[in-house]
Amino acid sequence: MLDVIVIGTGISGSFVARELAGFNLKVLVLEKNNDVSNEATMANSAIIHSGYDPIPGTNKARYNVLGNAMYKKVCEELDCSYKQIGSLTVAIDDEQVETLKELEKRSAINKVQVQMLSREEAFAIEPNLAKSTKAALLAPSAAIVYPWELAIALIENAMDNGVELKLNSKVTAIEKMEEGFKVVTDNGEYLSKLVINCAGVYADEIHNMVAAKTFEIIPRRGQYFVLDKTVGRHVNHVIFPCPSKMSKGVLVTPTTHGNILLGPTSEVVADKEGIQTTMKGLEFVRDHANTIVENIPYHKVIRSFAGLRPSSDLHDFIIEEAKDVEGFIDVAGIESPGLASAPAIAIEVIRLVGTRIELNRKDGFNPIRKGYITFAELNAEEKEAIIKVNPMYGQIVCRCETVTEGEIVDCIRRNAGATTVKGVKKRVRPGMGRCQGGFCEPLVIEILARELDIDIMDVNYDSIGSNVLVEETKIGGRSHERI
Numbered sequence: 001m002l003d004v005i006v007i008g009t010g011i012s013g014s015f016v017a018r019e020l021a022g023f024n025l026k027v028l029v030l031e032k033n034n035d036v037s038n039e040a041t042m043a044n045s046a047i048i049h050s051g052y053d054p055i056p057g058t059n060k061a062r063y064n065v066l067g068n069a070m071y072k073k074v075c076e077e078l079d080c081s082y083k084q085i086g087s088l089t090v091a092i093d094d095e096q097v098e099t100l101k102e103l104e105k106r107s108a109i110n111k112v113q114v115q116m117l118s119r120e121e122a123f124a125i126e127p128n129l130a131k132s133t134k135a136a137l138l139a140p141s142a143a144i145v146y147p148w149e150l151a152i153a154l155i156e157n158a159m160d161n162g163v164e165l166k167l168n169s170k171v172t173a174i175e176k177m178e179e180g181f182k183v184v185t186d187n188g189e190y191l192s193k194l195v196i197n198c199a200g201v202y203a204d205e206i207h208n209m210v211a212a213k214t215f216e217i218i219p220r221r222g223q224y225f226v227l228d229k230t231v232g233r234h235v236n237h238v239i240f241p242c243p244s245k246m247s248k249g250v251l252v253t254p255t256t257h258g259n260i261l262l263g264p265t266s267e268v269v270a271d272k273e274g275i276q277t278t279m280k281g282l283e284f285v286r287d288h289a290n291t292i293v294e295n296i297p298y299h300k301v302i303r304s305f306a307g308l309r310p311s312s313d314l315h316d317f318i319i320e321e322a323k324d325v326e327g328f329i330d331v332a333g334i335e336s337p338g339l340a341s342a343p344a345i346a347i348e349v350i351r352l353v354g355t356r357i358e359l360n361r362k363d364g365f366n367p368i369r370k371g372y373i374t375f376a377e378l379n380a381e382e383k384e385a386i387i388k389v390n391p392m393y394g395q396i397v398c399r400c401e402t403v404t405e406g407e408i409v410d411c412i413r414r415n416a417g418a419t420t421v422k423g424v425k426k427r428v429r430p431g432m433g434r435c436q437g438g439f440c441e442p443l444v445i446e447i448l449a450r451e452l453d454i455d456i457m458d459v460n461y462d463s464i465g466s467n468v469l470v471e472e473t474k475i476g477g478r479s480h481e482r483i
Contacts, residue, residue, distance in 0.1 A: 002026045002192040003357060005183050007171055007206055009036035011147060011339055012331045013198030014154035015346035020353070021161035022365045028190060029155065029163060030183070032170035034463045035423045036416055037151035040200050041339075042426070043222070043275065043307020045264060046147050046255060047238055049337040050087060050139035052107030052114050053248065059317035061110050064337040066344035068141055074343055075145065078153040079371030081256035087142035087238035088122065090292045092132040096242040100137045103243075107139070114139050128234055130294050142238055146256050147339055148426050152416060157369040159415035161362070168464060171199075174210040176325055181210070193357055194327045196349060201272045201310045203318075203332035211322040215332065219272050220309040222264025223281040225289075228300040228434050232258040234293070241292050248336060250288035252296070257429070262289045262296070264307075275306045302434045309335040317341065319348050327356050372410050372428055376402035397447070398440040400433020405447060412451045419452060421445060422462040445469070 003025040006013050013029065014036065020027045033039070048071050054061035075082035091097045100116065107114040115138045122129055122136035129136070159165055166187065173184040180193040199206045204217040227234075232254055241249040253261050265281045282304055289296055312318060312333030322328040329352050331345060338345075353359065373386065375393055386406070387394040393406035411418045411427035418424040421431070424444050431437030431444070445468055449456040460466045 001180060002028050002190060004028075004194045004196060004353065005030060005181070005190060005192040006196045006198060007183075008198035008200055008203075009033075009151065009155055009165070010039060010041040010198060010200050010334075011037070011151050011154075011342045012334050012345060013196075014041075014151040014158070015342045016196055016198060016331065016349050017158040017163050018154040019346040019350050021158040021163045022362055022367075023350075024360045024362050025357075027158075027163045028192070029158070029165045030169045030171060030185060030190075031165065031167050034168055034420060034460065035418070035426070036155050036165070036167075037148040037426070038462075040307055040310060041147050041151050043224070043305055044147060044309070044339060045222075045224075045251060045253065045261065045336070046144050047087070047251075047253060047337075047339065048082075048143040048145060049340040050107075050112050050114070050141040051110050051337070051340070052103055052112040052137070052139050053243060054110065054337065056106060056109040059319060060337060060341065063317060063319075063341035063344040063348070065110055065112060066347075067337075067341040068143075070343040071143060071145070071340070075150070077367045078150065078157060078369045080150045080153050081146040082143060083145075083254075083256055084141065084143040085237050085254065086138060086140045087240060088117070088126060088129075089137040089139070089240040089242060090122070090129060090133050091135045091242055092130060092291060093134065097135050099242045100135055103137055112139065113141060126235060126237060126239065128293050128295055129239070130290070130292050132291075138237075144238065144253065144256050145339070152427060153369050153371065155416045156414055157367065160369065161365050165416060171206060171209070174206070174328075176210055176328075180327065194329065194353060196329045196331060196353075198331045198334075200334075201308050203310060203330065204312075207322065207328075207330055207332065210328055211325040214323070215318055216313045217333065218311045218313060219269050219274065220311050220335070221267040221269045221274060221281070221306055222309060223267075223277050223285055223306040224261055224263030224304065225282065225285060225298070225301050226255075226303040226305070227260035227262070227297065228302050229258040231260055231297050231300045234260055234296065239292055241288070250285055250292075252289050252293045257432070259302075262286075266309075269308070272308065275308060277304045277306045281306070303436060311335045317345065319345055319352075321352055321355075329353070372407050375404045375407060397443045398430035398433065400435050400439075401429045403428050403430040403440070405443075408444060408447050409451060412448065419448070420460045420462050420466075421448065421468060424448065441468070
C-alpha cells in the first residue's frame with residue numbers, strides 16, 4: 001500500500017509532491033494528461049503577488065504572504081526563472097485613488113511593504129502609463145516566474161527523490177476502505193493510506209467521489225495576448241488596474257523571458273475544458289489594457305491563449321481534510337494568488353498529512369535540481385566549451401529563441417521528460433518565438449522520434465492521439481515525405 005496519492009500536477013500538486021519527497025513515504029502522483037502542468041499552471045499571469053490585496057484573515061492572505069517570502073529560495077534550489085520586479089497598481093480617477101488608500105491600509109494588516117506614489121513618481125519609473133494616471137501603489141516584493149517550468153522542476157526533483165509519477169491516469173472513482181483508499185483510474189487501481197486532491201477545476205468532482213459535497217468549483221476563463229520580445233521593456237513592473245470584487249483586472253506585465261503579457265479576462269464558463277479564445281474576450285483585454293498603459297504595440301502580438309481558473313463558491317482557498325472522510329485532503333479553489341501561495345500551501349498540507357501518518361525526514365533528500373543549459377544566455381567562451389563536450393549544442397533548432405538540439409535532448413531524457421512537441425516547447429521554448437514553431441517544429445518532431453525510439457508518425461503534439469503527421473505523400477517525383 002502507498003502512503004500518499006497526490007491527484008494533479010499543477011503548481012499545487014507539484015509543490016506538495018516535492019515536499020512529500022523529503023520524507024520516508026511511498027508517494028504516487030496521478031495526472032490525467034499526457035504531461036505535467038498542462039492546465040491552470042500552463043495558462044496564467046505568472047505573477048508572485050506581494051500579498052497586499054487579499055482580504056485580511058483569509059487563506060488567500062495568509063498563504064500569499066508566506067509563499068511570496070519562500071519563492072526566491074525555491075527557485076534558486078530548482079534553478080528556475082525568478083525576477084523580483086515589483087508591481088504597480090494604478091489609479092486613473094479620484095475614486096480609484098481612494099481605493100489605493102484602502103489597499104495601503106490592507107497591506108499594513110497583511111504585513112506587506114507598499115509605497116504610495118504620486119503621478120510624477122509613477123511616471124518616473126513607468127513612462128508608458130496612461131496619461132490619466134493619478135497615483136500608483138508600489139509593492140516591491142512582487143515577482144514573476146515561469147510557472148510550468150517551475151511545476152516541471154518540482155515534479156522532476158520529487159522524482160529524483162523517489163516519488164512516482166503516472167501520466168494519462170484519470171481518476172474515475174475513489175473508495176474509502178477500512179485502512180485507506182482505493183483509487184481507480186482509467187490506467188489502473190491503487191491503494192493508499194491518504195489522498196491529496198489537487199485536481200484544479202475538477203477538484204469538486206474528485207471530492208464528491210468519496211465525500212459529501214461541500215464546495216463547487218466555478219471555472220473562470222482568462223484570455224491573454226503575448227507580445228514579441230522586441231517590446232519587452234515597454235513596462236518594467238507588473239502593472240495592475242485597481243481591483244474589483246470579481247478580479248484583479250486586466251494587467252500588463254513583463255515575462256521572465258522578455259515578452260509582454262496582457263490579460264486576463266474573467267469569464268464564468270460551464271465547460272471545464274473551455275479554453276478557446278474569442279474575439280469579444282480579446283477585444284476586452286485590449287480595451288482594458290489601454291486604460292492603464294499607453295502605446296501598446298499590438299502589431300507585435302505573437303500569440304493569444306486562454307486558461308481556466310478554479311474559483312470556488314466559498315471564495316477562498318480550501319486546504320483541509322474532508323470533514324466526513326479521514327485521510328482525504330482537499331487543496332481546492334486555488335485561483336489567484338494561488339501561484340504565489342503554492343509553496344506555503346504545501347507546507348500546510350504536510351502538517352495535515354502528519355496528523356494521520358508518522359512523518360520521518362528522509363536521509364539524503366536533495367532539494368537541488370539543475371536546470372537546462374540555456375545556450376542563448378552563454379557567452380562566446382561558454383558556448384565554445386559546451387559544444388566541444390557535446391556537439392549537439394552547436395546545432396540550432398529554434399532560431400527565434402536560439403534553442404539547440406542539446407537542450408531539447410536534455411529535456412527529453414530527464415525524469416518527467418518531454419514526450420511531445422508541446423512538452424519540449426514548455427521546457428526549453430522552441431516554438432515560443434515570433435514564428436511560433438514555423439521553422440523548428442519539424443526538427444523537434446524528428447528529435448522526439450529519435451530519442452523516444454518511435455515512428456515519426458507517432459509523435460504527438462500534446463495529448464495521446466494528437467499526431468502531427470497523418471500520412472506519407474510523394475511530391476514532384478521526390479522521395480517520400482511525411483506531412
